[in-house]
Amino acid sequence: MKRWAVGLVGLGAVLVLGSAGCSDAGAGAGVAGSGTDTGTGGQTGTETTSSSETAADTETGDPADLPGEQPRPELQSPAEAEDLDPDPNAVRVSLTAAPLAFEIGGEMVQGWAYNGQVPGPTIRVKRGDTLTVEFHNGLDTDTTVHWHGLRVPFAMDGVTWQGQAVGPGQDFEYSFVVDQAGTYWYHPHVDTDRQVDLGLYGVIVAEDPADPVPDRELVVVFDSWNEFSFDSDDESDHHGLDGAVIEWTANGLIDPVFPAAAGERIRVRAVNVANAGYVALSWPQMRHIGGGQGVLSDLREPASVVLVPSDRMDGEWLVGDGFDVIGLPYSLLGAPAVDEERRLFEVEVDTPGPGPAPLDYPFDGAEPTPDPGWTDVLYVFHGDPHTGYWTINGELFPDVTIETMPLGEWGIVELRNVSQSAHPFHLHGHAFEVLSIDGVPPEVRRVEDTLDVAPYSIVRIGVLADNPGDWMAHCHILPHVDGGMMTVLRVE
Amino acid sequence: MRGAQRSAAAVLGLLALACANDGPIAQTSSNTSSESVGSESSDATTQTAETETETETDTSTDEGEPIPEQIERSVQVLLDGVPLEGAIVIQGGTGVVVHTDADGRALALIDTTIQGALVLMASDERARTRAHVILVDDDSELVFELESIEPGDNEEYLFNPAGVPENMGTTAECGHCHQAFKDQWHASPHRRSASNPVVHDIYAGVASALADQGACEAAGGQWWMGVVPGSDQLAPRCYIGAGTLPDLNENCGELDACDGVATSFGACADCHAPAIDGVVGGRDLHDAVGTSFEGGVHCDLCHKVESIDLDAPAGVAGRLQLHRPVEVSPSPSVGPWKPLAFGPYADVPNPRMGASPRKHFLTAEFCSGCHQHDQAALVPGTSLDPTRWPDGVFPAHSTYEEWRAGPFFEIAPCSSCHMPADPSLGNGADLTADKLAMQGVALGWLRPPGATRQHTWVGPRTPASGMLQLAAAIFIDKSLVDTTLTTQVTVRNAGAGHAIPTGEPLRSLVLFVQARCGDDVLTAIDGDVIPEFGGWLDRKPSPEDWSVWPGAAIGDVVRVVTVDGWHDYEGFGPFGDGSFDVTQKGLPRLRVVGQSQVISVNGDQVGFDAPLPAGDVAYRGREGYFEAGAPLAAAAVAGAPGFGFARVLADEAGAQMVPHHRAVDVVSDNRIMPQQEWTSTHVFSASCQDPVVDAVLVHRAYPVALVRERGWDDAQQVMVEVSK
Structure with a gap:
């Protein structure tokens, strides 16, 4: 959250404000509503509880880590949206974007929220459901809802390229079939940098009937705030990249506690909604089961998983003892940074015991598609944090050259990054397969909708252009989008 | 927390x-x-x-x-x-x-x-x-x-060395505290600017690779005493071909070397050895010894640049305004002069540096100090054509202006690409995570990611950086009608913020194109070819006798082309702004006719594997990229299916691809500007229904003739290789 998200209406002074160049004690991540396991929710922002009110246990953890020696808040999944449609194959929810005063890190801030909660209500569907969202714009400005990672019809994509925003006080009904499973999210696609930063985001859980059922799920949304954001003309310019994160929140909470019991098998669905910050997640015996487009081709057991802005990961916790979920220092350079580790939250187990056996997720072990070697569409990224301009093929959105892919054909898109910042490339309307990164193909088939392109690297992806429309293709570091790094890929 | x-x-x-x-x-x-x-x-x-x-x-x-x-x-x-x-x-x-x-x-x-x-x-x-x-x-x-910094540049100041890798050195060396920067710089082309043997070969008119008298004289050189670069020593050396000193000084170079005799130095040292102690500007490159030779463009030189004068000529004492401190040191222990260093940050109070902030350090204008060089005719008795170069200068190096004219002007300055960020360091003084609590006046402050920039200046001379591979892209379209395969190969400058190639005008890009059915290479029957700057060993316009090729060897290839007017293109400066018409742009449109390989040599008479076809010009050369199995050494390939991109400089005698000190004209300049592309057409006789087209773009540092004359190790680099 940055300098526009101000307006302190109260002060709890729990969070130590960072020392960055901006004073933006902004909104963007509030205290989540409750309702982890109920599957329904829709609690309003006025009902969100402060950290002290939701704290469940003040006797655990290192007292030295306690912010202001306040009880640590309890981490819960965001409340879920109520399904208004009795049809078991349809989900109808109501969604309203409106201003909301909410608390973050002990400070009350004026932000924006869906259905009065930040993160917004989690929308839960199953693969094949028709999802209908009755959206109302309660803001005083245009907005839309974009369904990040879902293959929706172009008219439902929530972009204003050849479309209209939802005006203040207006309604719009989004409706489409969800033919995917996995963890997705929704957010505005108008003035995105600001509107997401103010708190407009929520998670979509698309269940797959083929997946095993865990004992419970945790939906956790990571957001960053108090980023560096230097004015390039200011002598204070340290020539860094915008978006260097000072603090992270999990469902709006700083370093909360997640109570768990030994023997539980928990599917954690993590989403990074930060405008610019990368979060490198790490916890003991990490089992990485799902990515941006559902269950992975094989189980991964890395030491950490980097979530780039807009990225998702599903993990499986086989709870035996408590552990910390750590954010490793990571920078927009697509590499570890010089900084300290920070605990994002703690999984707390009162009575440790043996961990359960893992669930049998349907990893298919699919081989990657061979790279044919030629290129149909080339996107090259340039830019500079000092100027604030970021280009694709030397062009600043909206003055772009529209590349076209024939409907129904498999095409090769090459992504090159000739800048010092990494760029998480996001393509609307389509998933894509990673063919190679710097010439090295993945070990197994890897399907994404957002993929980080590290500085000076070349990434090649394959796209089955099966969804007609003018699809936005852009970096998901939102200040970079503001700086021009967006283009249009036409499928016709 | x-x-x-x-x-x-x-x-x-x-x-x-x-x-x-x-x-x-x-x-x-x-x-x-x-x-x-x-x-x-x-x-x-x-x-x-x-x-x-x-x-x-x-x-x-x-x-x-x-x-x-x-x-x-x-x-x-x-x-x-x-x-x-x-x-x-x-x-x-x-x-x-x-x-x-x-x-x-x-x-x-x-x-x-x-x-x-x-x-x-x-x-x-x-x-x-x-x-x-x-x-x-x-x-x-x-x-x-x-306290105000006293104005003026102190010619008595002696530049501090940067240091060498794997040796912390002392505080007399910048690299003592900036070890990562030192190591990066040491591996960079900037460090080698004054010691590069190629530079010295061109400067003195020498082939340093011809290290004995026999080899020298066999190549047509003169075994004379001359200066050993980087020293005050004299030794016999092989003087051959063009050189700045013999070309610019009429009183030497005929009977003996110009080293130590010449008085006109061509301003080479102003950029190649800018840190020669003493008077700045107009120095003899042979004055570079010690730090100024080994260090080239080094820390204490760049960080003594107080300001940029864009109206002045390239180099120190010109565009780069040096300010070496004139204040006497307050203490003998700090040396004779009060430390002074200019840099991008306002929060550097370490008295060892005496830092003062300057914004130009991250601007393209700073780089223009040497990477924009407009040149007059330097060889005595020569002049530029005023109708082509009315300002009396031609662009020898124009990287800065190419960037200014392109889409990245005011968006991404040079350092955006050529000084990558280093996330492993918290600042330029090697602050790392285990030293965070120690940050302060001496160790510096933790800077945000991206603030610490590698002093590597990555580019074509740092192959591991992959910058050449990021710069260019190839797209292939093809169509087959009956047995005729027509392919369009498009080369795009996708990644560079300036033309490709850029900088030194001896550079060129060469595109090789072939088609095949399986492993059977198809015969090119029409289409574009690699221009003359692709190199030739011998050149014969029709109707000369194409059965006589003095010096030919078995395996040589003779390529026959027709001349079909001129290529029109959008190049740099007058080659793209409408000043020049298509003939003035100077790039003949050559088309494939055919080629034959030499299979026998009898004196000057040669026998071919197939009769040579009729055409306008025949070039004797060597096998190209594909035939020779992807050679990395530059071969003479003019007339082969493909294309090329270069700024072609010519001297008074009309010789092309000459070192810029000799040049009096830019004959053509079809280098590809940022985000621009060029499509060449190639036609083959196909023997299958699904032929494959191969296209390879290579970057050449020097023209073939010069490489052969000087014996340089000319490593071509593949920029992009595509088959479809």
Whole structure:
């Protein structure tokens, strides 16, 4: 959250404000509503509880880590949206974007929220459901809802390229079939940098009937705030990249506690909604089961998983003892940074015991598609944090050259990054397969909708252009989008 | 958690720690100087300064009592005793700036939660940056007494060396504290600018690879005594071909070497050896010895550039305005002169550097100091054609102007691509995570990701960087009608912010194209070819006798082309702004006719594997990229299916691809500008229904003829290779 998200209406002074160049004690991540396991929710922002009110246990953890020696808040999944449609194959929810005063890190801030909660209500569907969202714009400005990672019809994509925003006080009904499973999210696609930063985001859980059922799920949304954001003309310019994160929140909470019991098998669905910050997640015996487009081709057991802005990961916790979920220092350079580790939250187990056996997720072990070697569409990224301009093929959105892919054909898109910042490339309307990164193909088939392109690297992806429309293709570091790094890929 | 309470903040003067291995000091200050961190104010109301000793200071108001996370300090900044308006006041480690008012005063907010020392600094371009350590229980006004940097450039100053890798050296070397920068720079082309043997070969007219008299004279050279580059030693060397000294000086080069005799130096040293001590500008490259030779463009040179004069010629004493300190050192231990270094940051108060901020360090204008070189005719008795070059100069090196004319002007300056960020370092003084708590005046401040930029200057001369591979892209379209395969191969400058190739005009790009059915290579029957700058061993226009090729060898290839008018293209400057018509753009449109390979040689008579077809011109060359199995050495391939891109300089005699000191014209310049592309067409006779087209683009550093003459190790680099 940055300098526009101000307006302190109260002060709890729990969070130590960072020392960055901006004073933006902004909104963007509030205290989540409750309702982890109920599957329904829709609690309003006025009902969100402060950290002290939701704290469940003040006797655990290192007292030295306690912010202001306040009880640590309890981490819960965001409340879920109520399904208004009795049809078991349809989900109808109501969604309203409106201003909301909410608390973050002990400070009350004026932000924006869906259905009065930040993160917004989690929308839960199953693969094949028709999802209908009755959206109302309660803001005083245009907005839309974009369904990040879902293959929706172009008219439902929530972009204003050849479309209209939802005006203040207006309604719009989004409706489409969800033919995917996995963890997705929704957010505005108008003035995105600001509107997401103010708190407009929520998670979509698309269940797959083929997946095993865990004992419970945790939906956790990571957001960053108090980023560096230097004015390039200011002598204070340290020539860094915008978006260097000072603090992270999990469902709006700083370093909360997640109570768990030994023997539980928990599917954690993590989403990074930060405008610019990368979060490198790490916890003991990490089992990485799902990515941006559902269950992975094989189980991964890395030491950490980097979530780039807009990225998702599903993990499986086989709870035996408590552990910390750590954010490793990571920078927009697509590499570890010089900084300290920070605990994002703690999984707390009162009575440790043996961990359960893992669930049998349907990893298919699919081989990657061979790279044919030629290129149909080339996107090259340039830019500079000092100027604030970021280009694709030397062009600043909206003055772009529209590349076209024939409907129904498999095409090769090459992504090159000739800048010092990494760029998480996001393509609307389509998933894509990673063919190679710097010439090295993945070990197994890897399907994404957002993929980080590290500085000076070349990434090649394959796209089955099966969804007609003018699809936005852009970096998901939102200040970079503001700086021009967006283009249009036409499928016709 | 970050931002731990500073209940008993340990403020360390870290100079001694950071500079523990001090050795003999040439000109740098000692680690006991007290002028920068400490206040020199005699005002009794001002705060007492920290000295630069390794002293722990309790800044709490009471042991164990937390101090506020933010405190205020009133400051005043004076310049030569006069209140300074607009001065920068900045706390180390925060990046937060306030500016002083008309009274030189400002209210600074101090974040006490940062790790490391609490330090406020005052900075202004007219002075060296100074610092005060903050004592949290002393809220008296801080007074910064800045002193104006004395104007003028000191020719008596001796540049400090950077140091060498794997040796910490002493504080006399910049690399003692900036080890990562030193290592990066040492592997960079900038370090080799003065010692590059190719530069010296061209400068003196030498082939240093021809190291014995026999080889030299067999190649047509003269075995004369001359200067050994980088030394004051004389030794016999092989003088051959063009050279700056023999070409520019009429009193030498015929009977003996020009080394030590020449008086006209062509301003080569102004950029290639800009750190020759003494008078700047107009120096003999052979004056470069010691640091100026081994270090080339080094730390102390760049960080002595005070300003940029875009109207001046390239190099030091021209566009790059040097300022070597003229103030006498306050102490013999810091060397003879008061340290002075210009850099991009306002929060560098280390007295060893005497830093003063300059914004030009991250601008393209700084790079233009040498990477924009407009040149007049230099060889005595020659001149430029005023109808082509009305300003009396032609662009020899124009990377800066190419960038200005392209889409990245005001978007991404040179450093955006050529100085990658280094996330492994917290700052330029090698601050790492395990030293975060030690940040301060000496070790510097933790900077945000991206702030620490590698001093590598990646590009074509750093192959591992992959910059050439990022720069260009190839797209292939093809169509097959009956047995005729027509393919369009498009080369796009996708990644570079300037033309490709750029810089040294001896460079070129060569595109090789072939088609095949399986492993059977198809015969090219029409289409574009590699221009003459692709190199030839012999050239014969029709109707000369194409059965006679003196010097031919078995395996040589003779390629026959027709000349079909001129290529029109959008190049740099007059080649793209409408000034030149298609003939003035000077690139003949050559088309494939056919080729034959030499299978027998009898004197000057040769026999071919197939009769040569009729055409306008025949070039004798060598096998190209595909036939020779992807050779990395440049071969003479003019006339082969493909294309090429170069700025072609010509001398008074019409010879092309000459070193720029000899040039009097840019004959053609079809280099590809940023985000522009060029499509060539190639036609083959196909023997299958699904032929494959191969296209390879290579980057050549030097033209074939020059490589052969000088015996250079000419490593071509593949930029992109595509088959479809």
